[in-house]
Amino acid sequence: MNSLSLDLVIEDRNIDESLKKIAQKLKSEQRISYDECVYLYEHAPLSYLGVLANHIREKKHGDKTYFNRNFHVEPTNVCLYTCTFCSYSRLIKKRSEGWEYTMDDIMEIIKSYDDQPVTEVHIVGGVLPQYDLRFYSELFSKIKEHRPDLHIKALTPVEYHYIFKKGKVSYEEGMKLMKKAGLDSMPGGGAEIFHPEIRDQIAGGKCTGEEWLRIHEIWHELGMPSNATMLYGHIEKFEHRVHHLDSLRSLQDKTGGFQTFIPLKFRNKENQMSHVEESTVVEDLRNYAISRIYLDNFKHIKAYWPMIGRDTAQLSLAFGVNDIDGTIDDTTKIYTMAGSEEQSPKLSTEQLVKLIRAVERHPIERDTLYNTVTDFKDVVFEDDNQFKGYVQLPVVNN
Ligand code: V47
Numbered sequence: 001m002n003s004l005s006l007d008l009v010i011e012d013r014n015i016d017e018s019l020k021k022i023a024q025k026l027k028s029e030q031r032i033s034y035d036e037c038v039y040l041y042e043h044a045p046l047s048y049l050g051v052l053a054n055h056i057r058e059k060k061h062g063d064k065t066y067f068n069r070n071f072h073v074e075p076t077n078v079c080l081y082t083c084t085f086c087s088y089s090r091l092i093k094k095r096s097e098g099w100e101y102t103m104d105d106i107m108e109i110i111k112s113y114d115d116q117p118v119t120e121v122h123i124v125g126g127v128l129p130q131y132d133l134r135f136y137s138e139l140f141s142k143i144k145e146h147r148p149d150l151h152i153k154a155l156t157p158v159e160y161h162y163i164f165k166k167g168k169v170s171y172e173e174g175m176k177l178m179k180k181a182g183l184d185s186m187p188g189g190g191a192e193i194f195h196p197e198i199r200d201q202i203a204g205g206k207c208t209g210e211e212w213l214r215i216h217e218i219w220h221e222l223g224m225p226s227n228a229t230m231l232y233g234h235i236e237k238f239e240h241r242v243h244h245l246d247s248l249r250s251l252q253d254k255t256g257g258f259q260t261f262i263p264l265k266f267r268n269k270e271n272q273m274s275h276v277e278e279s280t281v282v283e284d285l286r287n288y289a290i291s292r293i294y295l296d297n298f299k300h301i302k303a304y305w306p307m308i309g310r311d312t313a314q315l316s317l318a319f320g321v322n323d324i325d326g327t328i329d330d331t332t333k334i335y336t337m338a339g340s341e342e343q344s345p346k347l348s349t350e351q352l353v354k355l356i357r358a359v360e361r362h363p364i365e366r367d368t369l370y371n372t373v374t375d376f377k378d379v380v381f382e383d384d385n386q387f388k389g390y391v392q393l394p395v396v397n398n
């Protein structure tokens with residue numbers, strides 16, 4: 001799909017004038033406004049959004065679709081905060097049922113990957129007093145000492161706000177300390193929905209939307225990268241999503257430090273919002289597409305497959321997404337506990353490559369900073385002839 005499809009949308013008699021105007025804007029590479037984004041959420045059909053988002057996706061990346069080889073460490077699944085959407089928060093009253101890893105436990109996990117070609121460790125979990133500024137500084141230093149090439153993507157402004165306050169250091173001082181200890185990048189978590197009307201109801205007590213944005217801004221000013229997420233499909237309205245996207249777009253204009261935007265679909269199992277119905281796959285795809293359209297200054301849009309399942313992840317590649325995260329290796333429990341269809345999220349590199357190829361995209365293993373690790377375009381696996389529509393190439397070793 002390309003600008004021809006965009007022209008068809010612009011000429012289509014069944015498309016209303018406001019939607020045509022938005023398509024025109026994208027054709028001439030203009031940014032859409034806040035109100036236009038609300039209009040898209042309220043009125044745009046999925047097929048229309050798919051054409052627009054795919055146009056942008058292919059302009060930026062062609063068919064290239066990224067994944068990485070990573071693993072997660074979740075130091076604890078018990079948390080002081082009581083976010084209503086989170087399956088971790090319920091455990092604080094039954095703390096003994098959860099896990100609380102020591103420094104040695106975490107280092108054991110890190111070392112268990114010594115013989116594996118992973119490029120990134122993603123560390124995130126609940127907030128507890130023993131995991132303080134000192135603990136994390138020491139942990140990052142120990143990981144770097146042990147395996148200097150392993151990229152540490154760790155913690156969110158929720159933890160940083162808590163540990164800096166407790167350690168009586170400013171955000172600026174704190175982030176400098178983290179950088180010195182070995183932190184390479186910040187994942188996108190803890191963003192939820194920035195608008196206080198919703199944030200206070202679902203994530204009261206933890207850092208505010210403004211504080212989340214400020215900590216990322218300071219990190220970017222140190223020349224360091226981070227990601228951003230949005231937790232959608234619960235009690236928020238479309239206007240709250242647009243406010244969230246707009247806050248991210250404005251900060252990105254200022255710093256350019258965000259790499260990837262990751263929409264996170266609310267999953268409703270075993271949490272205080274279990275009565276709230278989950279969004280449909282159609283709404284999930286619309287949301288990916290609108291994020292791609294609005295966040296013109298974000299290079300990448302990621303679908304996190306352990307959260308939405310591999311089928312929707314494949315579909316999302318036609319709705320603006322160009323990254324499906326990592327092999328994971330069954331090391332995250334957040335979504336398993338919250339009811340994802342992926343009850344044991346683990347995919348081998350070969351499986352990820354095939355998943356991407358099955359929807360006619362070009363798989364590339366990347367590192368955290370999107371440098372190519374392996375281009376799988378012409379790599380052939382032994383059983384590739386099972387997949388219809390591919391020319392059989394000689395088997396190569398990889
Ligand atoms: O902040 C918690 C979300 C986030 C639920 O940067 C839930 O590469 C849905 O941010 N339903 C943490 N979502 C995970 C995260 C992340 C994941 C993958 C990649 C990256 C990255 C970041 O998980 C939390 C919260 O928004 N979450 N509970 C739930 N029931």
Ligand code: SF4
Pocket residue numbers: 079080081082083086087088089125126127158203206
């Ligand atoms: Fe704690 Fe994070 Fe869960 Fe909130 S979302 S309860 S801060 S682990």
